Amino acid sequence: MEISQTNESRRIGGDVAAYLGRRSSLLTRRWLRAVRQHMGIRPPTREGVMGLVNQLPGLFAELRASIAHGGLEHTERRAVQEAQEHAFERWRQGFALDELYLELDLLERCIQACVREYFAGAATRDGQAGIHEVIESFFSSAIRSAMRQYQLQADRRVSEALAERDAAELARRISEERLRFAADAAGLGIFEWDPATGDAIWENARMYEITGQPSESGPLNASEFSALMMDREEAAQLCGQLQAHSAPGERLHAIFRIRRPGTLMPVVVEVSAQYMAGRGGGQRLVGSMTDITRRVEGEDALKEADRRKDIFLATLAHELRNPLAPVINAAHLLKKGDLPPAQLRWIQGVVERHARHLANLVDDLLDVSRISAGKIRLRKEIFEIRSAIERAIEINAPAAAARGHRLEAPRLDRMPAAFVHGDCTRVTQIVSNLIDNAIKYTPDGGHIQLRVARRERTVALEVEDNGIGMDPASIQTMFRLFEQEGRADGQKVGLGIGLSVTRSLAAMHGGSVRATSEGRGKGSCFVVELPLCDGPTAEAERADAFAPRSVSLRVLIVDDNYDAAESLAAVVGDEHEVRTAATGEDALALARVFEPDVAILDLALPGVSGYDVAKSLLGERRRENRMFLIALTGHGQPEDLERTRDAGFDRHLVKPVRPEELMKLLENIGGRRT
Structure with a gap:
């Protein structure tokens, strides 16, 4: 009897399933109309309508199979899968969770109504309740599966959003740290000022280092900064520039000075006006500040070097023309012929003196070039310092005599032997440069004294004069290239390279040069110190004696x-x-x-x-x-x-x-x- 009832239920379920199949197009239209009319579901787009139509056949086929078999035990897994795919598609199309529920609920109502229509025209209503239960169970399982799938997608989207947010936050922190590191490495102080409230934020410690403001006192706002740190005129000028560049995103580049203990420090700022929606709104000034003291000093040094170069070139032209004039005149006199011997000797002296002067100028220029390029080479030997002093005096004695100077030197034959390991020609050049410098800057009839002192490990050569002297503050600059002092008559002499070459040559011998002066008009004293060495062997001396x-x-x-x-x-x-x-x-x-x-x-x-x-x-x-x-x-x-x-x-x-x-x-x- 039970088997007969089961077969009858399946027969009725099959008839209902077949009826629903024949009415599938009508069901679809009813469902779409219900979806359009329901206020809880958004008006479907063409894509949404096609999605409903495309999703219905699979779900509807599974429902018919369940009705035909009299329950879900044969088709539950497939039905759940179809419901999940339907939910995923609705998720992809942007449907909300309540919209998904209403859509499936409306589909169930349409199918239940169609089943009632079937039984209304049937001869018997046996099995109607069971079929309604199957449909209700089917949609209950489908809706639960669809909503679980939808929730999984939502949870996954939330997790992904949280992961993206965390990654973005980490990237922001890394970016800020890199920016802070780059700002610190570049010496940039980062600040933010709110013109409306007066609030100030100093983003890094460099701002406190630049301004000298104690960190425990906190940042200065714009008005405090301009009042305490800036000159009044420069502050007013900067304020005007900020107002002129107040458009969002517009940048202002300005250079001014700030007060530091004992000095005014040049700084450069880059400022832009920004609207900070996430930090209370309103306009804020965001910018950077850099200490450019070294840059300004470098630019000043370049300007000074350029100025001294121009002076050097002008002086070089003067120095080269001066000796050429007497040489040309002497050559003209020689054209006359039959000149008396005295005049010939005088012409010879003129040509020789000025030709030697020209050669010395060229040698000095070449020495500067070689020293600057590191290409000068010393021909070192062991020699007695007296030989260098004798040659230097011999070179400069005529110039000293021409100006009436009294050149006083020690009795070299009574000096104790002092041997130096170096280039005798270059050491002679050192002493000669110092004597020549004294001759140039000592008025006619002056006194120049050369002293030699042997110490434990060094020998000191002093050249002292009673000439124009030097300002003590400018003594160190005298050894710079192209640096010159004016004579008492205001005339610039020399090329301004002799003392620079002297110091470089002394350093190459392991020695040093220093200068002292009590001031203008009180003379100068230059001291060269060179290291001593042991003298030559007796065999070498005997070989020289019997050459x-x-x-x-x-x-x-x-x-x-x-x-x-x-x-x-x-x-x-x-x-x-x-x-x-x-x-x-x-x-x-x-x-x-x-x-x-x-x-x-x-x-x-x-x-x-x-x-x-x-x-x-x-x-x-x-x-x-x-x-x-x-x-x-x-x-x-x-x-x-x-x-x-x-x-x-x-x-x-x-x-x-x-x-x-x-x-x-x-x-x-x-x-x-x-």
Whole structure:
């Protein structure tokens, strides 16, 4: 009997399911109309309508299967899945939770009404209650599953939103920390001012460091800052600039000074007006402040260096023109011919003095360039300091005598021996520069005194004068490049590089230079200290004592400058046999016949260069009878010396060479030949 009832229920359920299938289009239209008319559900868009239509078939098919089988036990899992997919689609389309519930509830009502219509026309109403229960259970399960799925999506969206918020907050903190770190590294103080309330926020400690405001006192607002830290005129000017740049996002760049103990410190500010909606609203001034003291000092230093450069160039032109005038005049006098011997000697002295002066100027300029580039090289040897002092006095004595100065120096023959390991020529230059400086800045008829004091580990050379003196505050600037002091008559003399070169050369010898003066008109004193070393060995002294005398040499002079070659031949020809050549080819041909002991070669020769001539000459002479090669050139950089050494030259002399130096070198070569 129970089996018969079950079969009957399934038959009725199948008939109802088939009826619902035939009426599916009508059901869909009713459902859509109900959804449109219901006030709790938003008016569906075309996309929403298509979503309803597309979602209905699967859910409706599962309901019919449940009715046909008389319960949910066969189709519950599939129905739940369809309900979840429907809920997810509604979530994607933006439906709210109550809208989803109403949509499914309306669908259930439409289906229940359609079932009642079926039984109203049926012969019997057996099984109607059971089918209504199946439909109610189906939709109850579907609605619960759909709402669970919807809630899961909502929870997932909330979790994602919270995670995004946390990530954004972390990124904001990292960004603020990076900004704060960058601001601190750049020396920026960050501030915020509220013009309406007077509130102030200083974002980092750098603001307190720049302003000198104690951190425990808190930040200064705009009015306090302008009153306590700024000059009144600059404060008014800054206020006007802020008003002119008050548009949101507009930036103001301003430079002014703030008061610090004992000084006014230049600062630069970058300010922009912003509306801070999240912090009480209203307009706020947000900006940065930077201490630019070093930048201003650097700019001032560059301006001062530029000013001193201009003075130097003007002075250089003056210094170069001055000696050229008497040389040109002397050359004009020589054109007359038949000049008395006294006048010839006077012309000779004029040309020699001023040519030497020009050579010294060029040497000073080259020294500055080499020292600045770190290319100057010292030819170190152990020598007695007296030799450098003697040469310096010899160099400067004529200039001192011309101005009537009394140049007083100690009896060098009574001085205890003091040996220095260094470049004798450069140490001579140090002493000569100091004596020359005293001559320039001491009025005619003045007194210049040179003193030498040997101490435990150093020897001190003092050059004191009774000249114009110096302001004690400006003493250290005297050693700067291109720095000059005016003489008593207001005239600038020299190039302003002598003392700078002197200090650099002393430092290269491990020594120092200092200056003192009691003020203007009270003279100056410069002191050089150099480290002492042990003297040369007795064997070296005996070797010098028994050095053989020089002999006459055969000297080949090669220079494409005719005047340079012939004038040098005239100087050397008094003691040695000389031949000249103007090209490398002529020099090689002449050397085969003349067989010189010494060749003095210019390097920049037409055709065959001086380097190639040197290599050829060395290849043609046997090792035991090798000639001595001297490079005489205008190039004197370290790389030039290295190149001549590689080419086989024995010495490198830079034009213009002093005749005494060249003759001394030839004398030494002749002595070694003997």
